[in-house]
Every structure is written in C-alpha cells, then in structure tokens.
Amino acid sequence: MKEKTKKKIMEKTGRLFIVSGPSGAGKSTLCRKAIKHFGNLFFSISYTTREPRPGEVDGRDYRFVHGGRFREMIKGGEFLEYATVHGNLYGTRKKDVSDALGRSYDILLDIDVQGAEKVRKKLHGGVYIFLLPPSMEDCLKRLDKRGDVSSKELKKRLKRAMEEIKKSRLYDYIIINDDINGAFERLKSVITAERLREVRMRGEIKRLFKI
Numbered sequence: 001m002k003e004k005t006k007k008k009i010m011e012k013t014g015r016l017f018i019v020s021g022p023s024g025a026g027k028s029t030l031c032r033k034a035i036k037h038f039g040n041l042f043f044s045i046s047y048t049t050r051e052p053r054p055g056e057v058d059g060r061d062y063r064f065v066h067g068g069r070f071r072e073m074i075k076g077g078e079f080l081e082y083a084t085v086h087g088n089l090y091g092t093r094k095k096d097v098s099d100a101l102g103r104s105y106d107i108l109l110d111i112d113v114q115g116a117e118k119v120r121k122k123l124h125g126g127v128y129i130f131l132l133p134p135s136m137e138d139c140l141k142r143l144d145k146r147g148d149v150s151s152k153e154l155k156k157r158l159k160r161a162m163e164e165i166k167k168s169r170l171y172d173y174i175i176i177n178d179d180i181n182g183a184f185e186r187l188k189s190v191i192t193a194e195r196l197r198e199v200r201m202r203g204e205i206k207r208l209f210k211i
C-alpha cells in the first residue's frame with residue numbers, strides 16, 4: 001500500500017491499540033481503567049473457550065463460547081486473528097474491529113503476542129504496547145493472589161512469560177506495571193500522545209479552521 005493511501009486511512013478511521021504481556025502483568029486491570037477514563041475508546045471483547053473467572057461477565061470481559069461454536073466461527077472466517085493460549089482458544093472478531101474503526105472509534109485489544117503478530121500483518125497503523133510486571137516474583141504473586149491457576153499451571157505460565165518477554169522488542173511502547181497508578185499514568189500518556197499525531201489531527205484542523 002502506498003504511504004499516502006495508508007496515511008489517508010489513518011486520518012479517517014479510529015485508532016487501534018494493542019496491549020500484550022505475560023499473564024499476571026496487569027493487562028485486564030489497566031485496560032479496564034483506560035476504557036473507563038477515555039471517551040471514544042472501546043474494548044474489543046474477545047471470544048474464548050475458557051471458563052469465566054469469578055466476577056467476569058459474559059459480553060463485558062469476554063464472549064464465552066463452546067469449542068464447537070468457536071470452530072464454526074473459524075470456518076466462517078469470522079476472526080481477524082485467533083490463537084491457543086494456555087490451552088484455550090481466544091479470538092478477535094473481524095466485524096467488531098472493522099465496525100469500530102469505521103465509525104472512527106478507537107479500540108483497545110488485549111491479546112497475546114501471537115495474535116498481535118497476526119493483526120500487525122493484516123492491519124496498518126496499530127499502536128503496540130507491551131506490559132511487564134516489575135519482576136517474575138511479582139508476577140507469580142499476583143497470579144497466585146488472583147487464585148484461578150494451579151501451581152503446575154503457574155510454572156507453565158512463567159515459562160511462557162519468558163518467551164513472550166523476548167517478543168517485547170516488536171512493540172512500540174513498554175510499560176512496567178510496578179505501581180498501578182504510575183503504570184496507568186504511562187498508559188494514558190501513550191494513548192494521549194498517539195491521539196495527537198499530526199495525521200490524526202487533520203480532521204480537527206479542517207473543522208476548526210475550515211481549510
């Protein structure tokens with residue numbers, strides 16, 4: 001695609017923010033805070049075959065579906081991307097993203113590194129944010145506290161976390177989630193700065209100065 005055409009698309013559509021990071025880094029917590037804080041920022045509700053955790057709501061946190069339904073959706077070409085993560089299937093529905101971007105809404109995806117790679121190949125102009133815990137010990141403690149994984153599963157997740165962290169260099173921004181308020185300030189800065197990019201402000205300049 002020509003650079004000029006790509007820029008035109010960026011100018012006209014909403015922004016795509018992709019957040020990845022190891023399990024327990026704090027992705028769900030920070031994404032929830034961002035959605036609450038910003039106007040015109042929507043969460044992409046993924047489909048998953050995993051069981052809901054206590055407090056999770058179908059249609060708000062995830063769309064919880066059975067394996068059969070998920071496979072039907074794969075066959076029907078409904079996913080922008082999907083991947084197996086910790087033994088469960090997770091996917092982003094193509095229509096959810098295209099509808100939001102088409103309406104100039106910004107959309108936030110909390111997806112793993114495999115999914116982020118697939119999105120990068122398919123869509124131009126995404127902002128890729130990698131979230132890290134301050135240490136693996138903290139990550140372990142947080143997962144343990146969340147209480148939804150066995151100690152065997154915890155070990156598997158930590159191993160996978162190290163593999164994921166190696167992929168962090170593919171991302172545009174790195175946020176270390178040490179203190180939640182500090183990390184949220186940094187996430188807000190990224191979203192705000194991305195919204196101020198010149199190419200994103202052209203519509204506003206046209207509106208204000210009629211040029």
Ligand code: ADP
Nearest residue numbers: 023024025026027028029142146177178179180
């Ligand atoms: P992820 O979505 O990356 O797997 P969560 O957002 O579910 O992670 O966070 C894992 C656990 O850690 C949750 O219980 C959450 O409340 C807690 N948590 C998140 N950020 C922090 C932080 N900065 N300090 C301490 N605990 C945190």
Ligand code: 5GP
Nearest residue numbers: 046047082083085090091092110111112115
């Ligand atoms: P959890 O089950 O802890 O909410 O999420 C497990 C992992 O799945 C996280 O790394 C999260 O980012 C990822 N994930 C959530 N939704 C999707 C999705 O739609 N696609 C992909 N590829 N990963 C997802």
